Amino acid sequence: MRWRRGRDLPLSTPVSGTEEANRQFLLYGVLPLWVVPGLADWWMHRRTRIEDTSGVRESAVHALMMTEAGLPVTVGLLAKINPLVLSTMGGAALAHGATALWDVSLATKEREVRPIEQHIHSFLEVLPLTAMAFAACLHPEAVRATLRGGPGPDDWKLLPKDRPLPARYLAALAATISLGVALPYAEEMRRCLRARRARTTS
Numbered sequence: 001m002r003w004r005r006g007r008d009l010p011l012s013t014p015v016s017g018t019e020e021a022n023r024q025f026l027l028y029g030v031l032p033l034w035v036v037p038g039l040a041d042w043w044m045h046r047r048t049r050i051e052d053t054s055g056v057r058e059s060a061v062h063a064l065m066m067t068e069a070g071l072p073v074t075v076g077l078l079a080k081i082n083p084l085v086l087s088t089m090g091g092a093a094l095a096h097g098a099t100a101l102w103d104v105s106l107a108t109k110e111r112e113v114r115p116i117e118q119h120i121h122s123f124l125e126v127l128p129l130t131a132m133a134f135a136a137c138l139h140p141e142a143v144r145a146t147l148r149g150g151p152g153p154d155d156w157k158l159l160p161k162d163r164p165l166p167a168r169y170l171a172a173l174a175a176t177i178s179l180g181v182a183l184p185y186a187e188e189m190r191r192c193l194r195a196r197r198a199r200t201t202s
Helices: 017-033 035-047 055-078 083-110 115-138 140-147 167-201
Strands: none
Touching (some): 017 115, 017 167, 035 055, 055 083, 055 167
16 A cells, blocks of 8 residues: 555654654653543543433544544644645644633533642643644744745645554554543443433333
8 A cells, every 4th residue: 555655764764863752752652641631530520420411412522523634634744744744733733722711611511620620620621732733843844834835736636655664663652542542431421321321202
C-alpha cells in the first residue's frame, strides 16, 4: 500500500536533542497518556450514574468529542504534516473546546459535576491543543507554509508520510485507545440506552 511504502521512521534518530525530546514526549507521553484523564472522566460519569440523569444525550456528546479528538490524531499519525493536516488539527481542537463547553453546560443541569471531574475536564480540553503544538514544533516548515496560505501544490492534499511510523507502535497505540477509551465509553452508552429502555417500558 502506498500509505505504508518506504522505510519506517525509527523512534530514535540522530537529530537535535530538542527535536528528539519533543517527538518522544508526543509519541510516548501526550498520546498514550491521553487515555488516563479519559478513563478517569468515564469513572466519574459512572459514579454519578449518568444513565439515570443526563443519559444518552450526554453520552452522545462524549462520543462526538472523542471523534473530534481522534480524527486529527489519526491523520497526524498517518499523513504527512502539511497545511491541510495542521488546519484540520486546529479546527478539530476548536470544535472540541466548543463541544466540551456544551457538554459541561448539559451535565450540570442534570447531574452533580464535582470539582475533581471539572479538573479532569481541564486536562481533556487542553490535550488537543498540546498535540497540535508539538506537531507544529516538529514541522516548522509546514507551519510556515500554513501561515503563507499553503502556496505549494501539495499543501492541501492528504498525503502519506515519507517515512511512516512503525506499524508496531501504531498497533500498540490503537490497542491502548480502544481498551482505555472506546470500550469504556461504549459501555457507558450501553448503560444509558438500557436505562432509557427500562424507563420507557416501566
